[in-house]
Amino acid sequence: MDWRWSPCSIDYQRVTTVWYHPTATPLEMVSNTHSDSVELTEYVNRLSQSSSEAQATLTWHKELDGANQPVPGCIFEIRENGLMLWWGIIEGLSDYQLSSGQRALTITVRSRDASTLWRDTRRVSELYPVGTPLHIITRDIAESLGLTSAEMFIGETSGSTVHSNTQLADLTAWEMLSVLNLPSGTSPVVDAIGRLKFISRDISRRADIVLTKSNYSSVRGSKARPPLTAIRIKWLDPNLSKVSQQDQQLAAETITAGYFQIRQRKRIHFSQDGRQRAENTHLVIRQSANSSFVRVCEETYQQLTQTEGEIVLETSFWVPTLITAGMGAMLSTAFIPDAVAVPPVETIPTGRVIQAVAGLEVLLVMASIGTGMYEIWGTPYDFIHARNTTEAYDDSAPEWTEKIIEIENDFVMDETQAQAFAVRELLYQVREASVFTVSIVDDPRIEKGDIIELEDGERIYVLDYRRDLTSGAEALLEVQGFRA
């Protein structure tokens, strides 16, 4: 509801003036600081206005020729009794007519949100961390449209992002604003004075304006079969779910152990890309490095992180010691002098035997080099997002009429909010099918999203309105909406 206005009486007399602003900016219009007003009232032949559009037919003799003529892209303002009623941006001039002594044209004006920048240009938002309030994101999007704080009428919400790195991508600004605020039950609109604000979609709330019978002249209504029987909200659960697979081989490795290295560490990832998590991992020895003559090493395995483990082959200390000692012995025993037997007889020199023993030690150690084949087995698991479904359905709809509309929105915070969202949207979209038109005494307070209550208790949710502001027309407002 537009609080700048007071309720109008039945004999309400309105004085409408029309203004053209060749240089004013939207911000100057909102803050009422423009200084370029050119009055067009005396040239207006016909004028009508709705919440998002106005049409004016101008006739003149020579006054609006050339540079004085309104041009597309400039601002067109309607005032009622001196107060701004509505303004918009001139979209086009059509029906230009030139006849003897008179010229005429029709101006089509739309509210600022009808522009390509708001409705067609696709954007990517920033990345927002967990816990970012949704009104902050809403403000950021509005600022990306060039709006200042004075041009926004946005309150604070308790809603916040529940996922890390939330980003809106490949959406128009209008779609972003809608998606962000739909779970909390509001839709974006641009009000009569050009501010971005949000209207409630809750049709069960109290009426904003109550009309007496003398306030309205006619009510026309229709009822239609609802176009849907259920609303299904699909939302991403902020809590991750753990999903395990079957116990299986995760990796295989071949390692050679021996005197040449005391400790061999081999890092094992549970997948080629190193991102697979696993638990209960264990070592399966297909072929041991100790399968030759002598046991030379200890084979162990431990899991280091969720995604990797380590196989350690620890060679026994005696192996390098023995080979070093053996080589030393071979060298030192080479210096033992051998005795010569005369006359020639068979002999085994003492030093050669000792040297052979040392050589055997070295060969034994070298022959004990082993190659092991190892497998790591375990249970791979991952954390995934669950996409929850919350459905509100018409409990009296026959099965054969079933028509479900799915809404996917990741700004739902929890199940409670999802249920409220589903119920609210079901009521809204079902009732929206039955259109009502009420003709009432003009009431500039009425805006899109208001609920007006008639004397018989009937409640109308306002989707749009239209007023004829032509000089001499009745001061009536035609309200279109649906029964709330």
Place this chain on the structure above:
Amino acid sequence: MSILTYITQAEIRAAAEELDGKILTRPALLVTDGLSMLYAVDVDIGQESPLRNVPIARANRDLLYAEVGAAVRLRRSESGRYEVSGFSQEAPGTFIRIPVSLTTFVLGPASDETLSARPLTYVELGTIGGGYGVCPYGAIGIFKGGILQEIRA
């Protein structure tokens, strides 16, 4: 990662005919000609009923190890048939339904229709079907809102 991999991933993301699902049964042999084998699973896709006998894409041995509850990606063929094409980062979660009276705005009690599957516990094996022996160890129970719907051995 090669350029080819990027292109392949881009195509998968761009395809509209894909679904995320949750495996409800162990892969079972659906059909074989003696040489090649086609395995299939039942998959929860977040609707009231699961998709039955969804074939697993060929040449994907990892999927044959997919345990009950694994999140998988389904791809729809030109003929409208779904096939499990790989693992996914998303799966259907809870499914709650609320009846609403559109005339009185009164809400009924919310019902839990969440599909889930898990191996039956020893207690359940002892009570289902009249005692131990009827139901084999390792049998999978499919539940809707926590209520047992069927058993897959």
